């Protein structure tokens with residue numbers, strides 16, 4: 163476990179809880195909380211929508227990150243990808259992303275949900291404009307979170323502080339960090355513990371429209 167700073171978490175929870183339609187209670191261990199399907203929650207053309215699960219540890223992994231874009235400035239082109247490991251869709255709204263240095267943001271969409279399909283990925287980035295971010299389709303834009311080029315952390319946890327996955331790159335082992343190339347998890351790996359090992363990651367070669375390499379929102383290339 164890597165608990166975030168209590169003061170920072172309290173402040174974020176206060177912000178997130180404003181107008182929040184769901185209670186702040188913590189589900190019992192093992193419980194899969196299923197949101198009720200109310201008006202407006204069904205996707206268009208989705209006659210029998212699958213239940214939306216509140217993510218539990220093991221339900222998602224950090225699968226790719228662009229910490230050091232070369233085609234555009236870092237402040238315009240950093241992003242990372244989360245992949246749903248489950249055979250049903252997840253609602254990521256309410257999750258919190260942090261690092262070890264105090265960077266923090268919440269996944270909030272006004273209560274509309276941030277859905278990611280079975281086995282699919284969502285891209286979070288610091289700039290939603292493909293015209294200036296290197297040609298990346300960003301699903302959720304954030305501020306206040308920097309991906310350092312040599313060493314940093316991406317920690318995904320619930321509002322209650324339950325860690326779902328963390329990737330801590332650069333400090334230990336041989337992480338494949340190259341300017342202009344995202345670092346991607348071998349597509350065979352979907353375990354939040356196994357992805358701690360840099361041996362399961364490699365630098366992307368698939369071209370992005372802006373000239374860098376990566377596969378934001380689509381399956382990673384198999385590592386050599």
Ligand SMILES: [Ca+2]
Pocket residue numbers: 229230231236240308309310311
């Ligand atoms: Ca950076």
Ligand SMILES: [Ca+2]
Pocket residue numbers: 327328329353354355356357358
């Ligand atoms: Ca991990």
Ligand SMILES: [Ca+2]
Pocket residue numbers: 225226243283346376377378379380381382
């Ligand atoms: Ca990818």
